[in-house]
Amino acid sequence: MQYFQPHGIVLNNIDYDHPDYFKTKAAYARVFADFIKKLPPSGFLTANAADAQIMKLLPLCRAQVFTYALADKVQRRQQNITLLAHSVRRRHGYQYFQVNDFGEFKIKLLGEHNVENALAVLATAWALGLDIRKLKTALASFSGAARRAELMGKYGKIPVFDDYGHHPTEVRATLQAFKEAYSGKRLVVVFHPHTFTRTQALFQDFIHSFAEADVLGILEIYGSAREVQGGVSSRDLVKALKAAGRKKPAVYLSDFDQALSWLKKILKPNDILLLIGAGDIFRVGERLLKKKS
Numbered sequence: 001m002q003y004f005q006p007h008g009i010v011l012n013n014i015d016y017d018h019p020d021y022f023k024t025k026a027a028y029a030r031v032f033a034d035f036i037k038k039l040p041p042s043g044f045l046t047a048n049a050a051d052a053q054i055m056k057l058l059p060l061c062r063a064q065v066f067t068y069a070l071a072d073k074v075q076r077r078q079q080n081i082t083l084l085a086h087s088v089r090r091r092h093g094y095q096y097f098q099v100n101d102f103g104e105f106k107i108k109l110l111g112e113h114n115v116e117n118a119l120a121v122l123a124t125a126w127a128l129g130l131d132i133r134k135l136k137t138a139l140a141s142f143s144g145a146a147r148r149a150e151l152m153g154k155y156g157k158i159p160v161f162d163d164y165g166h167h168p169t170e171v172r173a174t175l176q177a178f179k180e181a182y183s184g185k186r187l188v189v190v191f192h193p194h195t196f197t198r199t200q201a202l203f204q205d206f207i208h209s210f211a212e213a214d215v216l217g218i219l220e221i222y223g224s225a226r227e228v229q230g231g232v233s234s235r236d237l238v239k240a241l242k243a244a245g246r247k248k249p250a251v252y253l254s255d256f257d258q259a260l261s262w263l264k265k266i267l268k269p270n271d272i273l274l275l276i277g278a279g280d281i282f283r284v285g286e287r288l289l290k291k292k293s
Helices: 025-037 052-060 112-127 132-141 168-181 196-201 203-207 234-243 256-266 282-288
Strands: 008-011 044-048 064-070 083-091 094-099 104-107 150-155 158-163 186-191 215-219 250-253 271-276
Touching: 008 025, 008 112, 025 052, 044 052, 044 112, 064 112, 083 112, 094 112, 104 112, 104 132, 112 132, 112 168, 150 282, 158 282, 168 186, 168 203, 168 271, 186 256, 196 203, 203 234, 215 234, 215 256, 234 250, 250 256, 256 282, 271 282
Parallel strands: 008 044, 044 064, 064 083, 158 271, 186 215, 186 271, 215 250
Antiparallel strands: 083 094, 094 104, 150 158
């Protein structure tokens, strides 16, 4: 942090993470606070007004603040939001949304979290003095980043997607996005938890992240070299999901071989397959599709 001298910062959310390094939520939030304090008065902060943690830090900012939000995620009493999106709808493979009086924008990406990402881009462009209406074509043509809801191919008629999501909030948002975009399809999810420390620290949050998965397989945890291995297992997570009342199928998968065998048995033509995790879960997709790594 000592080497960063930012002129502009974009803050979309603050969700506690990396518990192997940040031992408490307070320590994690403190880093963001210290980062914001580094902004000079001539700089800018682009901030999601719907994130309560971010809003608490705004008084620390000496720079000009540009805020954005989805209209249905902020209180009516919140005033002076720079860019507010409303009338979000999905049609013909796009998400459409209105922004202030600048008309309608559209993106190919799934989920309301990507509408927020698009708003962050627009608000930053505004902060830089650009005419955001000129970004409409660029936003509409952006097809997304690698390993973010990335279509790997099809297993028969079944689309196989890979996603890097590994935090409970990310997982929940991604599954919700897929369920909305592919309503009527059965969503089959294979999750590969990333690091023992994250799984243990955010265990209760993970329990509430998979409601939209119609069928769920959880691989054994992908450990990090910088942490002590063990202390929690994906078996524990599957048991906890069932104890919490999950009625939909949820199974423990010890390794990629078992995951492949299981998928080949349970997949049906009307399914959507989502492989999600920050490790190398994409290799399950490669093997299923018979691609070389």
